[in-house]
Amino acid sequence: MDKKEIKRQLVAMLDAGRSKTETFKAFSGGAVKDRVLAYWIGATADPALLEKHSLKVNILIALTCVQALLGAVTGFFLGSMIGPGAVVFFTLFAALVPLAFAWGFYKSVAQAYTIYVILTVSQISRMFQGYEEDPVMTGVGVAITLGMVFFAAWVKNLLFPDLGFVGSKKVKGEYVFSN
Numbered sequence: 001m002d003k004k005e006i007k008r009q010l011v012a013m014l015d016a017g018r019s020k021t022e023t024f025k026a027f028s029g030g031a032v033k034d035r036v037l038a039y040w041i042g043a044t045a046d047p048a049l050l051e052k053h054s055l056k057v058n059i060l061i062a063l064t065c066v067q068a069l070l071g072a073v074t075g076f077f078l079g080s081m082i083g084p085g086a087v088v089f090f091t092l093f094a095a096l097v098p099l100a101f102a103w104g105f106y107k108s109v110a111q112a113y114t115i116y117v118i119l120t121v122s123q124i125s126r127m128f129q130g131y132e133e134d135p136v137m138t139g140v141g142v143a144i145t146l147g148m149v150f151f152a153a154w155v156k157n158l159l160f161p162d163l164g165f166v167g168s169k170k171v172k173g174e175y176v177f178s179n
Contacts, residue, residue, distance in 0.1 A: 006032050007040055014044050020162065020177035035168065038175040042162035045108035053158045060155050061102045063148060068098035105155075110163055113156035117165075120149045 006027060013023045020041050027037050050057070075094030079087035104112020127145060131138045161178045162168060168175055 003032055006030065006037075010037070010040055011044060014041070024175060024177065034175065038168035038177075039163070041177060042160055042168045043110035045110075045159060049159050049161075050108055053155065056155050056158065057105055057108075060152060061105050063151075064098050064102040064105065067148070068095045068102065071095055071098055105152075108159060110156065110160045113152055113160075114166060117149055117153050117156075120145060120152075 010023060010027060013026070014020065024034075024037060024041055028034055030037075032040075071094035072091050075090035075092075076087055079090035082090075101112055101116045104116075124142065124145070127142050128138060156163070162176070170176070
């Protein structure tokens with residue numbers, strides 16, 4: 001079996017109601033490495049958790065759409081200082097990146113949460129560039145951004161309890177799953 005077929009069977013088994021641990025044991029030691037298999041299982045969204053935390057996901061999507069709108073406005077003004085081609089590029093870029101994350105949150109893609117957190121945290125040092133001119137607004141902006149990051153990480157932890165920050169959770173060298 002190739003990797004795509006294994007992933008299809010894995011998702012089918014989980015959708016049929018088999019436990020994550022049983023599914024992992026069924027495919028463990030095969031053509032796919034155990035860490036990849038554990039990640040696939042952990043990144044598969046549980047419908048019960050999706051329903052239980054749907055309000056939190058919807059709030060995160062709404063906040064990300066607001067972020068896209070603010071980014072589009074900022075991109076428009078930044079691009080208008082450069083030229084007409086830059087207006088279109090910066091406006092679209094600043095709007096489409098957050099909207100891509102909102103789509104990932106809507107589709108319950110675990111990687112969207114992880115990439116969102118990593119990219120946002122990597123930009124924190126740049127957020128303090130205007131601190132000397134306006135420390136209050138800079139502090140508010142950083143606080144809002146950190147609030148969004150922690151909220152996204154919290155929602156990811158609620159929806160995908162078997163995933164750690166980047167990969168699958170291990171306890172004493174063994175992959176563990178909530179069933």
